[in-house]
Amino acid sequence: MxxxxxxxxxxxxxxxxxxxxxxxxxxxxxxxxxxxxxxxxxxxxxxxxxxxxxxxxxxxxxxxxxxxxxxxxxxxxxxxxxxxxxxxxxxxxxxxxxxxxxxxxxxxxxxxxxxxxxxxxxxxxxxxxxxxxxxxxxxxxxxxxxARAARLGRPHVTWKIASTLDGRVAAADGTSRWITSPQARRAAHAVREQVGAVLVGTGTALADDPSLTARDDTGALLPEQPLRVVVGTRDLPAGSQLSRGLAGAAPTADRTSPADTPHPGEVVHLRTHDPTEVLADVRARGVHSVLLEGGPTLGGAFWRAGLVDELLVHLAPALLGAGPHAIPDLGIGTMADAARLELVEVTRLGPDLQLRLRPTRPAQEE
CATH class of the missing domain: 3.40.140.10 (Cytidine Deaminase, domain 2)
Structure with a gap:
């Protein structure tokens, strides 16, 4: 030089x-x-x-x-x-x-x-x-x-699944707390802190009344909070944890202007079932990474649209034999068309396993 x-x-x-x-x-x-x-x-x-x-x-x-x-x-x-x-x-x-x-x-x-x-x-x-x-x-x-979102033209999407060994996300009576261990739930909260938004469908919001906040072992809020997004047309019940987030926001928070970036932890209700529309909306709000925490319906919709980039599976060593499946019908009729995944990482979380996987065929890029 x-x-x-x-x-x-x-x-x-x-x-x-x-x-x-x-x-x-x-x-x-x-x-x-x-x-x-x-x-x-x-x-x-x-x-x-x-x-x-x-x-x-x-x-x-x-x-x-x-x-x-x-x-x-x-x-x-x-x-x-x-x-x-x-x-x-x-x-x-x-x-x-x-x-x-x-x-x-x-x-x-x-x-x-x-x-x-x-x-x-x-x-x-x-x-x-x-x-x-x-x-x-x-x-x-x-x-x-x-940078990753810029390359994709949309936020990066991780589909998180917590299931039993036989692929159930709830028991036959609908109970789902808790499938996985405290160690797995702690890891899930750490992931929430790292992403820009956590998404659930109205079905999960109504059934589980989740807060979707990121918390530490004591229950205290972590420094970084994701945007909490509910997807679907049904109303949230008054007094639910997510509706309280809406109530504290501006009157138009149910469908605010994309230019209005919400405060950390705010709840946004997107009254649509179109995954592409959802990602366009949250990207306009400054979100670069999304965590799907809803049930099989939401994850399946994003998967069928080619908009899942990564799967994060928390697998509990438990059997139920009945109850809702973690994966919905993906429209696959023969073994030759099976959705193949690349196993990127395996981590033990107490008694559970965390599997990080990627589709072997690239997710749809806009």
């Missing part, structure tokens, strides 16, 4: 700046149409000139926020960014052009932007800015769900 702006800054200072960028990015909303991004402007001696973070859709991007904070001091700095600066005109101008115009000498970014907003590195290089990528695991984790 030639004696350029980047080479005057020690790698350790760049790593610290990326660490700080990740911390800044986490200040942004976890559920948002845009990715969470942080930016740190460094002087040639490695000292921090200014910082910026993206506050959500419609607000300045991290790079432009940092440039605004720095003013004229941005000239000659190195911009350290968690995601490749964008090159497209959206609600805000392209960051790559803003960095060139501000006279930034170099840009170090952690994760390439593989979406239609990408291409910022080329714009920067064409503008005389030195550019290079420096991978950072924390930055990659920040945008993994967003």
């Amino acid at each position: 030639t004696a350029t702006q980047q080479s005057t800054i020690a790698d350790a200072a760049l790593r610290r700046a990326l660490d700080r960028g990740v911390d800044l990015a986490r200040l942004g909303p976890a559920r948002d149409p845009n990715p969470r991004v942080g930016c740190v402007l460094l002087a040639p001696d490695g000292s921090v000139v200014a910082e910026g973070a993206h506050g959500g859709a419609g607000t300045p991007h991290a790079e432009t926020a940092a440039l605004a904070a720095a003013g004229q001091a941005a000239r000659g700095t190195t911009a350290v960014v968690t995601l490749e600066p964008c090159a497209h005109h959206g609600r805000t101008p392209p960051c790559a052009a803003a960095l060139v115009e501000a006279g930034v000498a170099a840009v170090v970014y952690a994760v390439p932007d593989v979406t239609t907003a990408g291409g910022g590195a080329q714009v920067l290089a064409a503008g005389g800015v030195e550019v290079r990528q420096q991978p950072h695991p924390g930055a990659e984790d920040l945008v993994a769900d967003w």
Whole structure:
């Protein structure tokens, strides 16, 4: 490398700046149409000139926020960014052009932007800015769900099933608590904290009266809560756990404008049975990953639509012999057409097993 702006800054200072960028990015909303991004402007001696973070859709991007904070001091700095600066005109101008115009000498970014907003590195290089990528695991984790949803054109969908060894999700009398162990339920709550939305059908909502919140072993709410989504046309009974979430929301929360991103843990009732419509709606609300926790009807509908990317099966060593099946009729009439799955991971959760599987044929991509 030639004696350029980047080479005057020690790698350790760049790593610290990326660490700080990740911390800044986490200040942004976890559920948002845009990715969470942080930016740190460094002087040639490695000292921090200014910082910026993206506050959500419609607000300045991290790079432009940092440039605004720095003013004229941005000239000659190195911009350290968690995601490749964008090159497209959206609600805000392209960051790559803003960095060139501000006279930034170099840009170090952690994760390439593989979406239609990408291409910022080329714009920067064409503008005389030195550019290079420096991978950072924390930055990659920040945008993994967003990037995956961007590739799919919809949120990533995981179908969670908790069943007995003989594939039952409830007993003959309808009771279903508890099929799996406390360890499995603890793991399920951890998954809820990680996804953007948890979906159930009205059938499950009426039968089980679930809260769908993410909680720890003591029952306390975890820091990150998913959007709770009920799918179907039937009304939720007054006083149920999910209807209380609706009651505390805006009067139009039953079908709010997609531009109105709900608060964490809010309940949204989507009065449709169309999986594609459901995913389009929650994506517009900034959701990049979805967990199907409803019964066989909801999961089967998404599967038949080709919209299941992963299955998470909690298998209890118990037999019922009767009761509802975990998997509905999928329209498969012969063994040659059996839905084959790739076993990705097996984890023991107390007495139960957790199986993570993927369809061997790609889920439908829009």
